[in-house]
Amino acid sequence: MNKVVIIGGGVAGLSAGIFAQKNGFESIILEKHHTVGGECTGWDRQGYHIDGCIHWLVGTKEGTPLRQLWDAVGALDGVEIYHPESFMAVEMEGETVHFYRDLDRMKSSWLEIAPEDRDAIEELCEDIRKLHHFTMPAGKPMDLMNLLEKMKFLLSMKDVGRLMQKYDKISIGDLADKFKNPVLRGTIASFMPEGDYSATSLLFPLGTFTGGQSSIPVGGSRALSLRMEERYLSLGGKIETSCEVVDVEIQGKTVREVTCQKGKSFQADHYIAACDAHVVYEKLLKGNYPDREFIKRFDDPQTYPLASNIYVGVGYEGRMEDIPRTLKFSVDALPIRQNRKETEHLQMTHYAYEPDFAPEGHTVITFAINQFQPEMDEWKELMKDQEAYQREKDRIGELVIQAMEVRFPYMAGKMALLDVATPQTYQRYCNAYQGAFMGFWPTLSGKSMTHTGRIKGLDNMMLSGQWLQPPGGLPIAVITGKDTIMRLCKKVGQEWSRA
Numbered sequence: 001m002n003k004v005v006i007i008g009g010g011v012a013g014l015s016a017g018i019f020a021q022k023n024g025f026e027s028i029i030l031e032k033h034h035t036v037g038g039e040c041t042g043w044d045r046q047g048y049h050i051d052g053c054i055h056w057l058v059g060t061k062e063g064t065p066l067r068q069l070w071d072a073v074g075a076l077d078g079v080e081i082y083h084p085e086s087f088m089a090v091e092m093e094g095e096t097v098h099f100y101r102d103l104d105r106m107k108s109s110w111l112e113i114a115p116e117d118r119d120a121i122e123e124l125c126e127d128i129r130k131l132h133h134f135t136m137p138a139g140k141p142m143d144l145m146n147l148l149e150k151m152k153f154l155l156s157m158k159d160v161g162r163l164m165q166k167y168d169k170i171s172i173g174d175l176a177d178k179f180k181n182p183v184l185r186g187t188i189a190s191f192m193p194e195g196d197y198s199a200t201s202l203l204f205p206l207g208t209f210t211g212g213q214s215s216i217p218v219g220g221s222r223a224l225s226l227r228m229e230e231r232y233l234s235l236g237g238k239i240e241t242s243c244e245v246v247d248v249e250i251q252g253k254t255v256r257e258v259t260c261q262k263g264k265s266f267q268a269d270h271y272i273a274a275c276d277a278h279v280v281y282e283k284l285l286k287g288n289y290p291d292r293e294f295i296k297r298f299d300d301p302q303t304y305p306l307a308s309n310i311y312v313g314v315g316y317e318g319r320m321e322d323i324p325r326t327l328k329f330s331v332d333a334l335p336i337r338q339n340r341k342e343t344e345h346l347q348m349t350h351y352a353y354e355p356d357f358a359p360e361g362h363t364v365i366t367f368a369i370n371q372f373q374p375e376m377d378e379w380k381e382l383m384k385d386q387e388a389y390q391r392e393k394d395r396i397g398e399l400v401i402q403a404m405e406v407r408f409p410y411m412a413g414k415m416a417l418l419d420v421a422t423p424q425t426y427q428r429y430c431n432a433y434q435g436a437f438m439g440f441w442p443t444l445s446g447k448s449m450t451h452t453g454r455i456k457g458l459d460n461m462m463l464s465g466q467w468l469q470p471p472g473g474l475p476i477a478v479i480t481g482k483d484t485i486m487r488l489c490k491k492v493g494q495e496w497s498r499a
């Protein structure tokens with residue numbers, strides 16, 4: 001009764017594997033790609049390392065429940081944490097607006113730019129400050145709590161609940177409109193792409209950042225995943241890479257075995273699908289075990305949008321310590337479409353604090369350009385013609401470099417295009433439906449979801465990973481991996497152990 005097959009070796013699959021081993025199960029992770037990590041990864045190009053994920057990791061603060069969880073899976077073992085002074089800087093109309101870690105500094109810098117917005121600035125900063133007491137829960141999932149535990153939990157979330165109610169009902173655009181000053185208004189509006197996105201998308205990241213709860217583990221995303229892999233293997237776990245599960249054999253309500261594309265089959269008592277939800281329901285289970293919550297969301301992309309990225313890596317022959325780590329700057333309508341419109345801002349992140357990511361004296365820079373449904377469909381079409389696909393990637397890379405040369409003329413001739421990843425890249429490497437790198441984005445009309453991972457009609461297969469709690473992200477991946485094993489322990493009548 002204790003063999004577990006885990007489909008997917010992303011952060012959720014690794015977390016599930018580690019806790020499976022800690023709880024006496026015999027587990028194996030089957031991973032499609034040749035390496036683990038899923039979307040939490042990075043890749044090497046022309047002597048540079050492109051970090052493909054962590055811009056912020058919630059849970060780096062010592063003593064918080066989430067930090068304890070990251071430690072329990074070996075993700076942050078002995079790792080130096082880098083605390084950048086600003087979340088992001090946004091250039092607009094000749095001004096630079098900083099989202100400083102020090103909330104008082106942020107407030108006074110904003111007041112200098114827009115004294116007329118004192119009330120709106122103070123209200124926003126005070127609401128952000130209220131989140132400093134909030135720590136992301138990483139204990140038991142709600143469905144495993146008894147009544148008393150549930151009541152305690154709900155009470156502990158009271159203040160956050162109030163803020164959620166306030167900011168969940170207004171869009172980023174509505175929040176921006178509270179500011180008279182055009183620079184602040186434009187900066188806040190640009191926090192998310194144009195649309196009905198809830199203002200919580202600004203409040204929570206800034207709350208955890210200014211509260212010291214989110215920073216960056218030095219070494220980046222791939223190193224974090226590899227540390228988790230090491231922890232899993234040290235506990236006796238097994239990994240089979242280049243092993244995409246393509247078939248699930250079911251008898252009655254029981255999964256009997258799964259088969260990989262190379263024909264190898266794996267049997268277990270329990271199966272955990274720690275991969276993309278759409279892939280699980282539509283490809284692996286062939287639409288035979290529909291889930292209302294997911295169908296509702298996948299069928300209504302207006303209310304439940306998915307987002308992907310064009311992710312451009314550039315190598316620069318020079319140093320960038322004097323430029324904010326993440327900078328958003330205006331560009332003259334670049335012909336790169338985002339939600340059918342041309343790109344008006346570029347968001348770059350440089351890794352000057354990671355000397356090992358670039359040759360001596362050089363710096364690696366990444367650019368994330370969000371892509372939505374219309375573009376995701378276009379990329380899918382384009383992919384059918386490999387030459388046209390490559391030409392489009394090159395065109396985008398060149399446009400990004402040209403825009404950088406306009407913004408930073410002294411960099412001209414010193415930048416090299418390293419790589420351009422598209423929504424199709426995430427689809428190809430991680431089986432990410434439409435290339436979506438996180439769950440459904442929060443909109444005003446969308447409802448939040450916390451899914452238990454139970455697949456109705458199947459007794460021994462569960463879903464895990466970021467899709468259980470949109471919009472997902474790394475904390476949700478590590479938490480849901482653990483939660484799945486907690487549920488499994490309960491199911492087989494076994495005490496849960498985290499140690």
Ligand SMILES: Cc1cc2nc3c(=O)[nH]c(=O)nc-3n(C[C@H](O)[C@H](O)[C@H](O)COP(=O)(O)OP(=O)(O)OC[C@H]3O[C@@H](n4cnc5c(N)ncnc54)[C@H](O)[C@@H]3O)c2cc1C
Nearest residue numbers: 008010011012032038039055056245275437465466473474
């Ligand atoms: C550019 C970018 C920036 C990001 N920045 C951040 C950030 O700053 N902070 C943050 O918290 N999050 C960030 N994220 C999101 C974060 O990467 C994801 O939320 C997280 O990695 C999801 O983990 P997961 O294990 O749930 O899923 P995944 O990482 O998708 O893992 C699923 C795994 O399953 C494998 N798989 C799929 N199908 C099969 C199959 N049939 N058989 C076998 N294996 C299969 C895939 O190859 C993959 O390895 C970012 C993502 C991207 C792309």
